[in-house]
Amino acid sequence: MHAIVKTTPGPGAVYGPWPAPSKLGLRDILVRVEATSICGTDMQIYDWHELMAHRVKPPLIMGHEFAGKVVEAGKEVSDLREGDIVSGETHINCGKCFQCRTGNGHICERMLLRGVDTDGCFAEYHLLHEGSAWLNDKKIPIEIASAQEPLGNAVHAASAAEISGNKVAIFGCGPIGACLIGLCKSFGASKIFGVDIVDYRLNLAKKMGGDVLINGSQENPVKRIMDLTDGRGVDVFFEMSGAPPSFEEGFKVLRPGGTAVLFGLPSKNVEMDVANWIVFKDARVRGVFGRRLWGTWYKTAEVLKAGEVDLSKVITHRFALEEFEKAFTLMKSGHSGKIVMYPNRKPPSN
Numbered sequence: 001m002h003a004i005v006k007t008t009p010g011p012g013a014v015y016g017p018w019p020a021p022s023k024l025g026l027r028d029i030l031v032r033v034e035a036t037s038i039c040g041t042d043m044q045i046y047d048w049h050e051l052m053a054h055r056v057k058p059p060l061i062m063g064h065e066f067a068g069k070v071v072e073a074g075k076e077v078s079d080l081r082e083g084d085i086v087s088g089e090t091h092i093n094c095g096k097c098f099q100c101r102t103g104n105g106h107i108c109e110r111m112l113l114r115g116v117d118t119d120g121c122f123a124e125y126h127l128l129h130e131g132s133a134w135l136n137d138k139k140i141p142i143e144i145a146s147a148q149e150p151l152g153n154a155v156h157a158a159s160a161a162e163i164s165g166n167k168v169a170i171f172g173c174g175p176i177g178a179c180l181i182g183l184c185k186s187f188g189a190s191k192i193f194g195v196d197i198v199d200y201r202l203n204l205a206k207k208m209g210g211d212v213l214i215n216g217s218q219e220n221p222v223k224r225i226m227d228l229t230d231g232r233g234v235d236v237f238f239e240m241s242g243a244p245p246s247f248e249e250g251f252k253v254l255r256p257g258g259t260a261v262l263f264g265l266p267s268k269n270v271e272m273d274v275a276n277w278i279v280f281k282d283a284r285v286r287g288v289f290g291r292r293l294w295g296t297w298y299k300t301a302e303v304l305k306a307g308e309v310d311l312s313k314v315i316t317h318r319f320a321l322e323e324f325e326k327a328f329t330l331m332k333s334g335h336s337g338k339i340v341m342y343p344n345r346k347p348p349s350n
């Protein structure tokens with residue numbers, strides 16, 4: 001088969017022939033990948049950011065967001081069969097540790113991440129345990145099924161704070177930030193501020209329901225948000241970018257007593273003014289990682305079914321898997337929403 005492989009430690013990746021997964025365990029399924037989407041984590045692995053350089057052990061097939069067809073199921077697989085359309089949870093949990101046994105499998109003590117610690121899905125075929133597969137409704141378009149995983153991140157982030165009737169500021173309007181804006185709109189936020197440094201993404205944020213879009217490279221987001229909130233600030237600050245200036249700006253516009261939800265992964269340590277940003281403000285700070293297993297997946301499926309977030313607006317580009325360099329370059333430019341790659345067929349036109 002063909003795959004995108006991180007062959008050596010350092011920037012870059014290679015597309016080419018690679019051995020297909022061959023050892024199907026009793027409870028494994030083999031999936032023909034129909035659509036696979038690019039995530040910020042993939043970019044960090046490709047660029048060999050510090051965070052990933054410490055973790056990823058090449059050679060490794062990259063990628064973790066996908067939807068595909070089950071082509072083979074192990075002898076003891078009970079609930080899935082050939083022809084089913086599945087997606088996969090990125091967090092591969094052990095099911096046995098303290099966190100797993102107390103309902104927190106997404107922060108398992110022995111957790112592995114698909115496409116980071118184990119071979120991923122930027123390939124024609126992908127093997128996974130039935131326990132980390134999600135059965136899709138066949139009516140869902142394949143690329144939307146692939147992008148459910150990041151929508152799940154947004155659903156998990158939105159669940160970490162009270163949105164209804166509140167003013168929220170979302171720093172980072174990439175695909176997950178844009179989904180989050182759609183969710184905040186549908187959950188009844190009274191005002192949604194979106195901050196990014198790329199106009200393309202701010203337009204996407206507007207399409208998803210953002211009220212005030214601020215280009216942080218052209219104007220000071222802190223001043224603009226404070227001006228528009230009578231000098232009080234927002235009730236909820238979501239950090240979705242991982243860019244160090246966003247932490248400072250976000251905490252500065254958070255009102256005393258407000259909630260900060262941190263999702264973006266900075267590639268290096270970020271300096272924080274703990275006294276002024278958190279303690280004096282009596283702020284609540286929540287880290288959010290992945291999705292709750294499997295509560296967030298059920299919620300996300302309902303969000304899609306109810307049409308609360310139109311994911312098709314967030315998916316902006318499609319490529320064949322072999323065109324990954326083009327896709328990654330576009331993603332890095334910020335002039336895209338979610339990008340989907342097709343390993344086994346010609347991509348639909350954009």
Ligand SMILES: [Zn+2]
Pocket residue numbers: 039040041064065149150
């Ligand atoms: Zn992802």
Ligand SMILES: [Zn+2]
Pocket residue numbers: 093094095096097098099100101105108109110111
């Ligand atoms: Zn565990």
